Amino acid sequence: MDKSQITQAMIDAYDEYTHLTLDRRRFMERLTALAGSGAAAAAIAPLLAANSASAEIIASDDGRLAAKDVVYGGSSGEMKGYLVRPKEATAPLGAVIVIHENRGLNPHTRDVARRMALEGFIALAPDFLSPAGGTPDDEDKAREMIGTLDPAATAANAEASLQFLAKLDGANGKVGAVGFCWGGGLVNRFATRSPELKAGVAYYGSQAAAEDVPAIKAALMLHYAGLDERINVGIDAYRKALEENGKTFEIHVYDGVNHAFNNDTSAARYDKAAADLAWQRTVDFLKKTLA
Structure with a gap:
């Protein structure tokens, strides 16, 4: 085809x-x-659809990385996640929470965490479906489960993930978050609840409510797809609230590309030029804010 x-x-x-x-x-x-x-x-x-067979851009056994599955305390129970760091780091590193799409913690998100670690960060990809038993193999089931999560409890589990990373050996105590789709929306909401989050990067994520914006402490970078009418309807109000409250933020809209343009496992929606530009902007932003 x-x-x-x-x-x-x-x-x-x-x-x-x-x-x-x-x-x-x-x-x-x-x-x-x-x-x-x-x-x-x-x-x-x-x-x-996303093709999990094409998810591994960075091999899971890449010799430059130390990667493992971890379990840590969540807001009301155990959280599971995937932790990756560069093997040869000699100085404390900034840490990044990599937040999955509405499919849960799948092979693609694990691969994004490895990519982030290769950029010089400690990366943690939490499974936010941990309270429901963890991410299933069936993506339709995972989407259904995501829809049942309590937003406040999920944000609290994001905060628990931040605290876990901030205290890790080899971390410099500064934590950012990058999220995609559902995860992008969580980054925006998490930023309104966490005074310790230093940086938030949301890829095509739903925006935080305007009345919650004053509580944001993190610097934000917001990536949007030009053809994503469903999400983009909230950009102007969010921009206005961020400006009126003196927040540090950048908004980038990539013309002619679709929601999920960063996901290279989706042949129809992936856009390499936009994905590469957004990724480089993200890495530069996180290096600046988490140093």
Whole structure:
């Protein structure tokens, strides 16, 4: 299947399926109508979805890194996560919480944590579905479980993750967070609740409520996809609230790209140019704020 045959309407239908009210059956019905046949829809659907088989850009056994699964105290129980650090670090490092999409802690998020560690940070990718038993293999089930999480408890588990990182041997005590999709929204909400968060980077995440913005202490970098109408509707109000409250922030909108443009396991939505630029901006920002 040629990627050029995938239309914006197909991508929008997939976004509605994964984030709003469209169920799997109705999504496939709509995709079939857009593609012209069931066979074409069946070929297109995997290109819209994330492919876990292509998630490993940095090998899990990369010799430059020390990586392990960890368990630490959450707000009301155990949290599980994936901790990665550079092996050859000689000085204390800034630490970054890598917050997953609405699919939970999957191979792609683990790979992003390894990429972050190679940039010179200690990276922790928490499984925010830990209170519900952990991330399942079934992505549809993971999305359902994400929808049942209590927002306040989830933010408290983000704070527990921060405290775990801040006290690690080899860490310099400064902690930032980077999140994608659902994780981007959590970064924004977490920033309104954590006076110790130094930096927050939200990729195409829902915005914090304007009345909560005065509590933000962290510097923020906000990445948005130009074609992401669902999320972008909140940009102007968020910008206004951040400006009026004197917050330190940057907003970057990448024209002509879709929600999830950073996720290189999704062939239809990934945009390498935008992803590379956003990643470099993110790394430079975190190096500056967590030094």
